[in-house]
Amino acid sequence: MFNKSPIPPIFFKKDLNALVRFTSTVLTPVIWFRQKSTRAISLANQSPISPPVNREMRALDRSFFKKQITVIAAVFQDPTFLSKFTRHAKNDYLQLSGVNHIINLPLENGETTKAVLLRHDIDNLNDVPSKVSKKSLEILQEAKALLTTHTLSLDYNHWRADEILHAILPECLHHEIPTGFTTVGHIAHLNVRNEYLPYKNLIGEVIMDKNPRIRTVVNKLDSIDSKFRTFSMEVLAGENLFQVEQNESNCKFQFDFRKVYWNSRLHTEHGRLINQFKPGSAVCDVFSGVGPFAIPAGKNRVFVFANDLNPESYKALMCNITLNKTSSFVNAFNLDGAQFIKISPHLLLDYANKEKFIELPIPKVHRTSHNKDGGKLLANPVSMAIPKVFDHYVMNLPGIAIDFLTAFRGLYLDERLSVMTKEEGFQFPIIHVHCFHKATLENRNPSTEEAILSLKERISQSLGYDIPISALSTHYVRKVAPTKDMYCVSFRLPREVAFATLV
Template sequence: MACTLTLDVSPPVHRWMNTTLQRDVFKRTIPVLAARVPASKTGFMLKSGVMKKSLMDLPKVRSVLRDPYDDLERLVLLNVSEHAALSQEVRDFLQEQSATLVVHNLELTYDYWTADEILHSILPEELCKGSPSGFAVTGHIAHMNLNKEYLPYKHIIGQIILDKNPMIKTVVNKLDSIDTKYRFFKMELLAGEPNYVVEHHESNCRFTFDFTHVYWNSRLHTEHDRLVQLFQPTDVIADVFAGVGPFAIPAAKKGCAVFANDLNPESARYLSQNIVDNKVASLVRASCEDGRDFIKKVIGRARDHPFPAYTGPKLSKMQEKEKRRLQLGKSSPTALVDQSAVENQSPRQTITHFVMNLPDSAIDFLDAFRGVLLESASERDLSGNYANMPMVHCHCFTRELQLDRAEADIIQRVESKLGHRLDTEVTLHMVRSVAPNKDMYCISFRLPRDVAFAR
């Protein structure tokens, strides 16, 4: 168990610093006691139960150093500055070991302290409690959302974040303004290089995009995974607001066929690139159009140009070898029974899930489902294809913070747009809190048949 330190190792306070970071003023010399012992005894000293609570236990500080005056001696650092701070038991033990107590000057610099500790020594005291050391990471970019009281210190905050996180090359702050048409956040550079094209890895997929022109939220990683886990590999997904592919591409990696759409031309461009980069071009078809038009057309597209049948997971080299052996009749057929079963399936021409990840306004697009099967069935009857209606997963915001009231609010708004009650297979999942009085949810429901065939 780590000892309780009696040393004050906090950084020096420089509350005058608010525009330019001066790293060289963060220096501190702390005298600590050290037990000088022969090198052969250091292991015994470190393992002693008597010494456990008195040994130095600071991050990034070695507890054993070479004696600068004798190569055969070692300095075992203690967590006190004065003899009086040592218990009598420790003093007796050190005497038994013929240890000599000396003073060692511990030199701490800017590199030692954390971002939060540096910020606490710079910011006004009244701003220290909520010091903004947290951020979201997207590729090489640290994305901050600073409250207005921290804006006078924004560049020094950005520089500290850059210094303390070696993988970060660019630090940006989200501005209040949002692109009204494509819904991505505008941002300003706080520190680092002005390089906004990132390569971000998530769910065993690689995503490339320009962070200043598309919407991406790394905090939704868990939600991306949760929804993809609901899909079966044989499913056909219609991703109405696909962005650069955080739902579409992992779903395709699973085996799903995906129609992926986004109105933003930049999102659609990077979506197409990510489809190729992740080697799912045969399973994802990208488009760039209004979400309402996409909903009305995609069922007909699936009917007229179906995806090939699901052929099972991609086989490893060993599995491919086993498959060839089976085909030659040289091995038991049990290993690939499931594989042969999926290979006999029909082409996929039925949408099984709609994903609508545009929480600010996705509910407003639900009226596009009215008559969607009737319109698509103008050339032939699709009622047989849709014996089971597709599931709709619609993300949205609510200002109702209690679960029962949030559920009532969201269902009322969904039913109003659909023009029909939700009566079966309705679930509500709380995704995250986005503000003190604003939560994000995903409502999943089976599309009512009366809505899909409404005239």
């Protein structure tokens, strides 16, 4: 094939000061090389190829973002040298996202040949000997490589979202371009700052273009409502489609994102608590939402009583129980949180006394399992006793959850419940209360110890009992805002609170 090529080979002479003249009939008629001492150039130090700039753009014009760059293509007459070069010259061949460094180079006779594109900062044939590494140069010399120029055409699809937005937005807004977002199903959820609002639709379109799974981009318009934890939103790009399906903890969740609360950033926290729930135990999820704690726990054969005041959350929770086949373990309620806490021990006790146990699906028997007479073996039915007391309470409503701790006062005063506390092995439930700690004007950078002490005082006030700080297990969840952190404080319900006399 190479014998038919009109391109003559390029020879590098050993004499470093020698000038070698050769002819290329493809692109460049006459080219001169001066061979010099070489040095390796790290890709990390190379400047990326930036897109064309238009800071006056207000409606996204994708056709504007076109750019042509000249690179050098190396053709190896012996294909084994092509493989050798790509193995040993990683710092010298083209490494641009979405662009293959090995191409089919067209020849004048209509055929094509494989070629390796060199780094994008090498755009002149005369610069090759001085810019590639010593090892790369040796391979090119040994292979008697043939070099020529090649034009790469880049378009809108080549650049990342942040690169496109850098080319559109004013330079004064480059410090914190809003390319980060939370994904909920097919929706990208942004919190666009005021200074970026004139460009919000541009930002939305670019983000949707650069993330193929995103079909809708929304911007949060106001703070989260404290009652149902929902917020107003506007569509920046894509469809007005808010019914989503979200996968988490090997479960599927379906809901209308406008009408319920969901925070994908809490998936690690969901998993952390779920892993503490033992199969066969009972958990009371006071502010369950659509079920990110309840459904996976139910799949793990944990009995969950899940409650949410929002009718839309309750409706989605019921749907997700069915969708994930957890109806044997998850029961849903639509009550006020304080009311639910107060009646929860009675709900579980009545349920356990009535049902006593549940039968689990019979495991599949291996087809080759037979008894000694040749008959197939049948698995025995499996049942699980329903517990009469809760092991855990989950209170994931960080804005006001601490206030609901007052509902635990006197929770076990009822004789039916107090009798159970005398049984051997009885333990009061562990309460996991999620809460925020905000910096104050007096203390803008509180330490972890100061935050824990503040949370301890607030919890004690709601419980009506000065709980020792040693009884608290505090877990830092995440930073919600520069001066606002989210924690989960876990503690066992104190006997003094469980039997507190109600005024």
